[in-house]
């Protein structure tokens with residue numbers, strides 16, 4: 001069927017929020033107008049590029065109208081505002097989502113149809129902004145979508161990186177990084193606001209002076225100034241007429257040229273400084289779960305935080321209210337510790353610029369900030385050398401010392417019999433190099449600290465921040481992550497969305513708990529047939545992509561088993577590939593084996609400096625080359641590595657996946673959100689009892705998820721007892737065979753040491769992520785999956801039960817929990 005014929009069945013009718021005739025021109029007319037008058041190009045004929053850019057501008061006009069009306073309303077209602085501070089946002093492509101939210105899809109289809117074009121080819125023109133590494137940035141974008149859909153007075157704040165996360169190419173099996181110049185053609189989704197400009201200071205000195213009351217005051221001056229310029233990105237709510245924005249700061253030189261050098265004839269020298277100022281927002285740091293201790297990174301953090309606090313204070317001052325009302329009118333959510341320097345920055349503004357007293361300023365801060373933790377990996381907990389902060393942000397270091405002095409005084413007072421406690425909770429770690437512990441700063445300076453799944457929050461309370469739980473018993477809470485059903489079902493899986501709307505009506509798009517009604521349909525044979533057809537359609541689409549991009553033919557009836565996420569040892573892509581090798585060995589040994597054909601698909605980037613992760617990518621590609629070309633196994637087994645995994649690729653993969661791999665070592669994955677996307681679209685999860693997998697299991701039902709392996713407590717216990725991977729090597733001959741192959745030239749003819757780092761890490765290195773300990777359970781679970789997949793009725797029932805149970809994992813639910821439990825905001829619905 002033509003898409004135009006069924007779109008109206010999918011979504012909430014438009015007239016509920018806007019009469020279609022509210023404008024006197026159509027989307028298509030406006031697009032043509034923009035092609036001529038904004039782009040300066042001939043609009044008598046259109047190609048893909050012109051149609052794309054014309055549409056973008058026409059859609060943007062409509063968003064801007066709504067956005068200004070919404071801003072006016074915020075002021076008129078004197079609403080409390082939320083500031084969501086994040087160094088990363090991963091919105092994915094905009095056009096399709098914005099059309100959908102604004103109810104313009106049909107008009108767009110009609111316009112493109114008239115010009116012999118289709119939306120599918122037009123969206124290919126769009127470049128995806130990769131302004132994030134993975135989970136944390138994508139979560140921020142899901143939450144922005146839900147906040148707009150719930151009509152919340154919310155603002156996202158971050159950095160307008162000129163270069164997003166690197167583009168990944170695979171050459172001879174190795175990851176090669178290429179720059180992601182996502183703005184090379186400009187982006188009309190981003191509106192520069194050259195008048196929203198703030199000077200940001202670095203380095204310099206602190207002067208002291210006495211005010212009229214004889215109080216010691218501080219004044220930070222000198223040093224270097226860099227300008228922060230606003231660029232706004234718009235986030236429309238789903239068919240509610242609401243549009244919010246994400247303000248991304250761009251670094252600009254304070255002065256165009258250093259005039260003194262310029263006049264002295266040093267032209268290049270004078271431009272150099274301009275370049276180094278602009279460096280601040282040049283590139284996103286590509287490490288996920290492992291902060292880089294570079295000065296430039298700290299500069300990025302302070303740069304965006306200082307500009308954001310200025311913007312917040314500017315808006316607040318317009319209200320003419322006393323300072324103690326700042327936290328009544330605003331709340332600041334810190335996405336990880338990356339923006340935690342906001343706490344001393346606001347203190348500095350209140351003390352040094354607004355001349356408040358310490359107690360008053362501190363009380364405001366503690367009521368304003370809330371902190372979300374996303375990781376418990378020790379190497380990911382951010383710390384900065386005191387020496388560095390002292391030099392770069394001298395006043396902030398003084399303020400951090402004072403926060404710490406007062407905090408530790410309280411701790412000593414209340415925990416007199418625990419002399420060790422103060423040094424454990426101190427904001428500053430001792431040792432040869434003193435460092436500021438950003439998580440401690442964030443905890444002490446916030447009124448709320450939350451984890452992102454039940455297990456993760458429990459681990460924070462029991463282990464990572466155990467001391468703080470006793471000091472601030474009411475401060476810790478859990479907010480299990482969620483994903484937006486607009487992008488992760490309605491947009492990425494049109495066939496299934498249609499089926500759902502046909503049977504349940506379309507309210508599931510904003511009330512995902514409606515999906516539970518699917519349970520009544522599992523026994524309906526016709527429904528199950530349609531369900532399977534939807535899945536097959538999506539799998540064929542993915543198979544076409546793989547054929548086109550990788551040049552490999554895959555069987556759409558094979559099991560599509562997918563692991564896509566950043567490469568990290570704790571996520572255990574290794575466990576997956578070890579199993580594939582053993583499967584390969586088994587098929588070669590029994591050529592007549594009756595087994596369901598399998599296609600194993602991998603995707604994900606490794607941080608450029610993370611050698612082990614890169615070695616694992618290389619191993620997967622080498623195994624793929626061998627397996628895919630072996631005539632004995634070709635019909636049963638395919639291994640595919642999809643290069644440059646990003647949001648767009650996820651939207652293609654998620655609806656086509658049968659088996660979702662969520663196999664991190666228990667206790668390491670804070671939540672995971674990919675796990676939610678797959679299960680929502682009807683994939684079955686093979687996973688460890690880690691992060692949100694546990695909660696997914698509780699909601700889809702034990703029988704509809706494949707949980708295996710050691711749980712978090714068992715991992716701890718085994719480590720305490722003494723874990724010896726050699727035991728598993730000796731006792732499991734299949735596993736031994738696989739490991740010995742890796743330690744030979746089987747996959748890299750002529751080079752027997754290509755993977756010795758991997759082999760050594762798993763054995764002599766002690767296998768820190770317990771891959772070998774979970775190996776047998778994983779293999780046996782895969783056997784069960786392969787067996788159960790063949791029973792199509794059983795499998796499809798399980799698939800339906802997964803979608804039916806996933807309503808809880810909507811980011812709308814998560815955001816509502818933040819509203820009620822942390823932000824105390826009024827949604828405008």
Ligand code: BZD
Nearest residue numbers: 135136289374375452669670671672673
């Ligand atoms: O955050 C991720 C976790 O690893 C996931 O389990 C979780 O689902 C998501 C969303 O909550 N964390 C990150 O993506 N990144 C970081 O935590 C991080 C930490 C330090 C430096 C850079 C990134």
